Amino acid sequence: SQELEQSPQSLIVQEGKNLTINCTSSKTLYGLYWYKQKYGEGLIFLMMLQKGGEEKSHEKITAKLDEKKQQSSLHITASQPSHAGIYLCGAAPTQGGSEKLVFGKGTKLTVNP
Amino acid sequence: KAGVTQTPRYLIKTRGQQVTLSCSPISGHRSVSWYQQTPGQGLQFLFEYFSETQRNKGNFPGRFSGRQFSNSRSEMNVSTLELGDSALYLCASSLAGQGWGYTFGSGTRLTVV
Numbered sequence: 001s002q003e004l005e006q007s008p009q010s011l012i013v014q015e016g017k018n019l020t021i022n023c024t025s026s027k028t029l030y031g032l033y034w035y036k037q038k039y040g041e042g043l044i045f046l047m048m049l050q051k052g053g054e055e056k057s058h059e060k061i062t063a064k065l066d067e068k069k070q071q072s073s074l075h076i077t078a079s080q081p082s083h084a085g086i087y088l089c090g091a092a093p094t095q096g097g098s099e100k101l102v103f104g105k106g107t108k109l110t111v112n113p
Numbered sequence: 114k115a116g117v118t119q120t121p122r123y124l125i126k127t128r129g130q131q132v133t134l135s136c137s138p139i140s141g142h143r144s145v146s147w148y149q150q151t152p153g154q155g156l157q158f159l160f161e162y163f164s165e166t167q168r169n170k171g172n173f174p175g176r177f178s179g180r181q182f183s184n185s186r187s188e189m190n191v192s193t194l195e196l197g198d199s200a201l202y203l204c205a206s207s208l209a210g211q212g213w214g215y216t217f218g219s220g221t222r223l224t225v226v
Contacts, residue, residue, distance in 0.1 A: 104155070
């Protein structure tokens, strides 16, 4: 079965610093989702990447998909306290169909003012 | 438009009891998935329903069941509750499942005592 490994598990940065979170899959990626979660709450959809080499940006967050490396990265520029939370990557195990999403264990981000 | 609505937000139940959780998807979304989130296991897929049919099921015991109604609202039921069932239960809705983007609700926090 597919597994997603996220690194680092936790990250503490000073406000204004850039940071990168990685998500590596044990199998071929057919779609990669990034979500953010505040403790004990639901997941907020950030971005969905479907094609190798695809890159998407929203405000100060950029995500890329490297199909060959079976990896995705999430980059935050000039971090703010509002970026704090748990970032989760989720992947579709197969192409098309109705397969479940498999999630990584998450990266906990703390941004100190 | 209204998001995914889960009720109740919090529940406390006693071991051996049963519980029913509800999820109302975004209007027009026909796919509803359920996930269990615990600190140790992370997010784990329970099952997915599309047009009242269960299309996929995760590796959970038969005590976990669900259903979807003609208006796409979904319920999940857990019978004979165990302490280990304490978790945040999240549902997500999508137009047609994988590849279309999933929107998550805020979750139901179930505590079994």
